[in-house]
Structures are given as C-alpha cells and as structure tokens.
Amino acid sequence: MNDSVIPDRSERRSAILAAAQAVFAEYGFHKAKVETIAERASIAKGTVYLYFSSKKDLLQALVEERMDRLNQLVEMQISEKCDLMATIKGLIKAHFLFYLEEREFIAILYGQLGQIAEGMEEPAKRASERMTAVITSLLEPGIQQGLLRAMPSRRLAQVLQGMIHAVAFDWVVRNGDESPEELSQEVYQLFCRGALVPAAVAQD
Numbered sequence: 001m002n003d004s005v006i007p008d009r010s011e012r013r014s015a016i017l018a019a020a021q022a023v024f025a026e027y028g029f030h031k032a033k034v035e036t037i038a039e040r041a042s043i044a045k046g047t048v049y050l051y052f053s054s055k056k057d058l059l060q061a062l063v064e065e066r067m068d069r070l071n072q073l074v075e076m077q078i079s080e081k082c083d084l085m086a087t088i089k090g091l092i093k094a095h096f097l098f099y100l101e102e103r104e105f106i107a108i109l110y111g112q113l114g115q116i117a118e119g120m121e122e123p124a125k126r127a128s129e130r131m132t133a134v135i136t137s138l139l140e141p142g143i144q145q146g147l148l149r150a151m152p153s154r155r156l157a158q159v160l161q162g163m164i165h166a167v168a169f170d171w172v173v174r175n176g177d178e179s180p181e182e183l184s185q186e187v188y189q190l191f192c193r194g195a196l197v198p199a200a201v202a203q204d
Contacts, residue, residue, distance in 0.1 A: 013051050015041045017065060020058045025104035029059060059108075060123055066105045067127030070098045075134060084142045089188045091135070092164055096180035099168040106172050132157050148195050156195060163187050 019040035023032045034055055038045040052058040077090035099106055109124060135157035142148040148156065167187055171178060 016051055017062050021062055021104050024108050063123040071130050078138055092188050093184040095164045096168055096184045099172050100180055103172050110169055160191055
C-alpha cells in the first residue's frame with residue numbers, strides 16, 4: 001500500500017474511519033478485518049495501528065466522531081435561530097439529513113452496537129445524554145412561557161427524540177424514497193399537535 005496517498009494525519013485518520021464504517025456495515029464488527037479496512041483506506045495494515053490500538057478502539061472512535069457531528073448539527077440549529085418553533089423544526093430536519101448522509105453508520109449503531117463488546121454502548125449513551133440535555137434546555141423556556149404543555153422538559157425532549165429516531169431509522173432501513181424535508185415536516189407537525197398547548201396549536 002502507498003501511505004503517501006493521504007499525507008495529512010487528520011485526513012488519513014478520517015479515511016481510516018470512513019473505510020472502517022464501510023467494512024463494519026458490510027461484514028459486521030466481528031467478521032470485519034483490519035486488513036480489509038486498510039485496503040479500503042489505501043494504506044498498510046500497520047498504519048491503522050498508528051491511529052487506533054484495536055478494532056474496538058476504531059469502532060469507539062467512529063461512534064464518538066459521528067455522534068459528535070450530529071450534536072454539532074443540532075447545536076448549530078439552536079444557535080442560529082431565535083424562534084422556538086423554527087428551532088425545533090430545524091433540529092428535526094438536521095436529524096433526517098444526518099440519517100440520510102450516514103446510512104452505513106446508522107446501520108452499525110442500531111444493528112450491531114449492542115451485540116459487540118461490553119462497554120461499547122457508552123459513547124452512544126454519552127452522546128445521547130448530551131443531545132437530551134441540549135433539547136431539554138431548548139424546550140424548558142417554552143414550557144415556562146406556556147407555549148408548550150406543562151410537563152417535565154426532559155421527558156418532552158425524550159418524546160421528541162423518540163419520534164425522530166423511530167421514523168428516521170425506519171426510513172433508513174427500508175430505503176424510503178421520502179425526502180428529509182417531507183418526513184421532518186410530518187414529525188414536526190405531530191410533535192406540535194401533542195406538545196403545544198391548544199391555543200398555540202391553533203396559531204401554528
């Protein structure tokens with residue numbers, strides 16, 4: 001293999017992660033081989049170990065990086081918008097766009113992670129908790145202002161996340177032909193019907 005194809009260290013690391021994602025999705029974690037990952041990344045097998053100590057370490061880094069990206073997309077939506085409902089709509093759409101772009105990763109996350117080595121769920125749990133905290137802090141003012149129903153803000157955040165992930169995962173695994181815009185709008189409307197107080201629903 002010619003390691004000079006990707007000279008920059010950060011680029012090489014990204015290439016290894018992208019190759020690992022494709023190989024894990026195709027073969028499953030247990031059957032995937034580091035040699036195959038190296039071939040996909042156009043590097044020598046030994047080079048992989050300069051960046052990751054093991055196949056498990058590679059998977060953990062992949063989960064952490066991809067979930068961090070999703071959190072950043074959502075946090076960007078929150079920082080860019082002042083209106084609560086526009087922000088909710090934006091973060092829902094951000095999820096669907098992420099699922100669309102990262103189909104392989106989603107298949108790994110939901111289809112394999114719980115069957116792998118003990119403790120591998122922790123990166124996903126940490127990322128999920130970070131997301132829940134961000135959405136909770138977004139919804140809390142809406143509850144205090146009487147726009148959203150009076151209920152624990154964390155529970156409402158979990159309801160929203162559950163709706164998004166259930167619809168998005170089904171969309172990915174069946175290769176649905178709906179657009180991210182179409183599905184995010186449907187989830188947004190359903191959430192509004194359940195979460196907004198009646199007067200706010202009439203105005204939406």
